[in-house]
Amino acid sequence: MHNDEFFIEKTKKLFEASTGWGDSSEWTNQDFVTLSEKIQDKTGVALSHVTLKRVWGKVKYESLPNTHTLDTLVQFLGYENWRSFKSQNGNGTIAVDKAEEKSVPVIADVKEGQSVKKSRKGIVIGVSLTVIVIVGVFTIMQLNKPQPPGVIDSNYSFSSKKIVTEGLPNSVVFSYDATKSPYDSVIIQQSWDRHLQVKVSKNDHQHTSIYYYPDYYKAKLIVGTRIVSMHRLLIKSKGWMPAVTQSPVPVYFPKEDAIHNGKMSLPIEKILAKNVKLQPVPPDVLYANVRDFGPIYSDNFVFETAVKNDYKEGAAVCQLSKIYILCEGTAIYIPLCSKGCISSLDLLFTNYYASGKQQDLSAFGVDFNNYVKVRIEAVNRKAKIFVNDKLVYTVNNDIIKAKIIGIDYTFQGTGSVDYVKLSNGKVNYEEDFNDLSDGKLVVSK
DSSP states (O other): OOHHHHHHHHHHHHHHHHHTOOOGGGOOHHHHHHHHHHHHHHHSOOOOHHHHHHHTTSSOOSSOOOHHHHHHHHHHTTOSOHHHHHHTSOOOOSSSOGGGGOOSOOOOOOOTTOOHHHHHHHHHHHHHHHHHHHHHHHHHHHHHOOOOTTOOOTTOEEEEEESSSSOSSEEEEEEEEOTTOSSSEEEEEOSSOTTSEEEEETTOOEEEEEEOSOEEEEEEEEETTEEEEEEEEEEOOSSOEEEEEOSSSOEEOOHHHHEETTEEEOOHHHHHHTTOOOSSSOOEEEEEEESOOOSOBTTBEEEEEEEEEOOOSGGGTTOOEEEEEEETTEEEEEEEEEGGGGGGOEEEETTEEEETTTSOOGGGEEOTTSOEEEEEEEETTEEEEEETTEEEEEEOSOOOOOBEEEEEEEEESOEEEEEEEEEOSSEEEEEOOSSSSOOEEEEOO
């Protein structure tokens, strides 16, 4: 194996151990999105989830990763750079680590002068103990072996019940049977986010969690590191939900505070009235609408809107804004910002990703003194993105088909939305914000 290929494989194994996520061959797209965020938080360097998927062989890529990518990966693991990592981990000239070739550990040294009989006895004991250890480790590995999403172990059951049909926050009661677990506790994970995990006793049968944001979630029951049961969970918003995002609980606002005069706009004075500080770190204002939009899918739709970021004071000078189209298991987001800040942008279209640090996204730098029109046309898994009626970006690959379940807007500071239209020719959703209803949904025969 090529020298660098050897070390790349070793890096992957260290990431599996560092994250605790198990066999990386089973990692999902969202795992790589989460890992991208973790790497940026720790190193200050942005590696897109698509770049990571290329390193891990999830996306076809003929050449080896560049030095910048490799340096960043090992810096996350605590090394100075790629060269330092290689020097501290052997010469990499063969595919198998010499340390892993030792099949029988040394149980005890035979002291000088001991009889051959005693030595043989020690070897027999050593081999026996080794067999026991190997069998034990193999058993644990089988128990912990990750399974592909959707695989359900019939030894376990897992279901949920929402307390309210729609609206936030929303508590969910999980019912489970994990009495056959070899461990005293099992894990319930609310969504893709591994931070939203809680250990519960295998002998109990219910656990309640709170969801603060509307979205499409996959709740999981995990035994060891193995997903034994998983099901979909759609948390609806009950129309448009204005909020200031923060952890762990967002600041919610009534619709009346944001929807008025044919616009959706949360005034600065309303935000300040909730004791939310706009400086030194401006918050993000979220407008979310997760509902049933009918059979509209990410590979075939037209979306139109007009937006404006209304705040550019202090640290909000870039006026970062995003338009999200939420889908089952994935998402689309279109970035906008002031013209001088386009390097900080990134764009996602289901499985397609572009970073402003690696691609020219200057067309998404705009003048927010006026409303900015955005239009997305997706046909046959290809997409065109228009800004102010001008074609500025095309996506010709990696678009997957997924049902659209929500529309979100986020504005650094605060912002306004003039109108929303979503259609596939047969299903049409329109919102003009002339009242507090949830827009108009019309299905043609």
